[in-house]
Amino acid sequence: MSETIFGKIIRGEIPCHKVYEDDQVLAFLDINPLSKGHTLVIPKEPAQTLDALSEESAAALGRVLPRICRAVIAVTGVKEYNVLENNGTGAHQAIAHVHFHIIPKPNRSEGLGIGWPMHALDHQEGAELAARLRTALA
Numbered sequence: 001m002s003e004t005i006f007g008k009i010i011r012g013e014i015p016c017h018k019v020y021e022d023d024q025v026l027a028f029l030d031i032n033p034l035s036k037g038h039t040l041v042i043p044k045e046p047a048q049t050l051d052a053l054s055e056e057s058a059a060a061l062g063r064v065l066p067r068i069c070r071a072v073i074a075v076t077g078v079k080e081y082n083v084l085e086n087n088g089t090g091a092h093q094a095i096a097h098v099h100f101h102i103i104p105k106p107n108r109s110e111g112l113g114i115g116w117p118m119h120a121l122d123h124q125e126g127a128e129l130a131a132r133l134r135t136a137l138a
């Protein structure tokens with residue numbers, strides 16, 4: 001796996017504005033925030049994408065994410081927010097190390113803007129797809 005800037009932050013080789021740390025997780029402020037309080041939560045395990053992350057690291061992230069969200073709400077006073085996790089360059093992932101963004105949404109112009117090109121699900125297709133996914137998960 002290639003080295004990333006987040007690996008260097010984990011090892012303390014470059015600085016960050018640390019928010020939280022335990023044995024498996026580190027959280028720090030995003031250097032180019034979309035809004036005040038924009039925080040990144042990362043596993044110390046160097047997985048590039050969420051599907052490559054161990055269950056142990058995923059559990060550790062899941063355990064602390066709501067707590068960090070509560071801290072961001074308490075400190076910013078902003079109750080609405082997005083949690084975003086990009087996987088792959090085509091999906092806007094710039095740093096090849098799993099990271100969850102917590103992005104306060106104080107108003108329409110600050111925070112995350114989302115394109116949502118939805119279309120109605122074809123139920124025949126949906127039934128087949130769900131069955132294939134259940135098989136893949138079995």
Ligand code: AMP
Nearest residue numbers: 005016029030031032086092093094095
């Ligand atoms: P993504 O597009 O999901 O890969 O997001 C990468 C995020 O990392 C961006 O929001 C960057 O602003 C942020 N970022 C890049 N370098 C640093 C750094 N040294 N410290 C904090 N955040 C960073």
